[in-house]
Structure formats: C-alpha cells, structure tokens
Amino acid sequence: MERKSYSLKEAKLKLQQYCVYQDRCHKEVNEKLRQMNMIPEAIAVIVSELIEDNFLNEERFAQSFARGKFRIKKWGRVRIVRELKFRQVSKYNIDTALKEIEDSDYINTLDELARKRDAAVKEKNPYKRKKKIADYLFYRGWESHLVYEKINELVK
Template sequence: MEKKSFTFEEIKLKLVNYCVYQDRCHAEVEQKMKEFLLIDEAKEEIILYLMKENYLNEERFTRSYIRGKFYIKHWGRNKIKMNLKQKQISEKLMNMCFDEIYEEDYFKTIQRIYEDYSSKQKGLQEYQRKSKTIKYLMSRGFEYEKINDIFD
C-alpha cells in the first residue's frame, strides 16, 4: 500500500490532535512524526509550534503521567522513573514533578497492596509470605526502604 501524502498543514493538524487527545512528551511526538516523511526543518517547526501553543508541554506531560501511573495503575516511584527515562524525560524534571504523589497516599498504597497480596499467599510460612510480598511490591516499583516502613 502506498503512503498517502499530506500537506504540511494537514500533518501539523494531525499532530495537534495527537497532543490534544492525551498529554504527550517530545519523544512520542517525534516518534509519531516518523509516519510522515518530513525534513528536519519541518519537524523542528512543528515541535516549536506545538510548544508555543502549549499543545506540547513536557512538565504537564510528566505530572499527568506520574499521577496516572500512581493513582490509577498503583506503580511505585522506581517503575514510574524507569518508564519516564525511556520517554527521555530528564531526571531534574522528574524529581520536580514527583510532588504530584502525596507521601501519605504513597504509604497507604504500599500498605494496601501489601495486605491484599499477602492475604492471597496461602500455605506459606510467615517469613516466606513476607519476602514474597516484598518482592512483589518491589516489582511494582516501590522502594525497599518505603516497604519496610510499614513494619515499624
């Protein structure tokens, strides 16, 4: 199937809609642009336009990503960080945006997941259940120190 060709304005509109549908980061927009055969100058112009018109806002993206992955998917900070790194979000911006997660909510979430998961581990010694549950929480991206806080 041959690629349909679009005008510059059509491509720009498609990318505006892509950003309006859901917050995007630069890496996602650049990936999306690969569908259209654009010269570098055109890509640059579109990125600048999207930023200028606030369709593309890396901080807003990072904040909504952190909120969603924690409050909806219940991921820990480590997993969120790893995924944001893959999206080429800077460490500095990440750290600035982690205030989207309230410490108390974080603690309660670890506690809740711990209790839920632990209660499903049948026929295990207490220490086995504990270590299995800690492993599970760490795989969800929660920090070992934070998990340990629930035992104090």
C-alpha cells in the same frame, strides 16, 4: 503499499489532535512524526510550534503521567522515574512530577497494596511469603527500604 504523505499544515493539525487527546512527551510526538514520513526539518518546525501553542508541554505530561500511574496503576516512585526516563523526560520535569504525589497518600497506597497481596499469597513459609510480596511490590516500583519495612510489619 504507498504511505500517505502529509503537508506541514496537515501534519501539524494531526499532531495537535494527537496532543489534545492526551498529554504527550516529546519522544512520542517525534516518533509519530517519523511514522508519518516527515523530514527532520519539518519535525523540528512542528514540534517547536506545538510547544509554542502549548499543545506539547513536557512538564505537564510528566505531572499527569506520575499522577495517573500512581493513582490508577498504583506504581511506586522507582517505576514512575524509570518510565519517565525511558520517555527521555528531563530530570527537572521528573522531580516536578514526583511532587504531585503526596507522601501520606504514597504510604497509605503501599500499605493497602501490601495488605492485599499478603491476603492473596497462599504460601505458609514466612520467608517465601515475604519474598512473594516483596517481588510484587518491587515490580510495581516501590522503594526497597519501604517494602522491607512494610513486609516485616505484616509477616511475622
């Protein structure tokens, strides 16, 4: 099967639409261009033009990613940082993104998640119960000291 080949202009337009639909990181844009069979020189040109025209802004991407994953998926900072690092976002942009999460919201969300999980876990043994709740919160990327503090408060 023959893959469609794109001119520089077509590829740039396609990527502008891709970036307008939702904020993207540099890694996603580069992968998309590679899938479109663009040569490295063309990729470099398109990426720099997308940055110049503000279609591609990694700081904005990191901030909206952190806000969204926290508010919608209830992820903790550990998971957000891990996912941003996986997307090759710079340390500076990760730090900026984490400032999007208010400390009070963060603690309230952890409390709400822990209480919901506590109500859902049927285990009677307090140690097994604590472990089940902790595993759930760790998977979601919450810091261990916060998790243990919350669990010890909930499960006696």
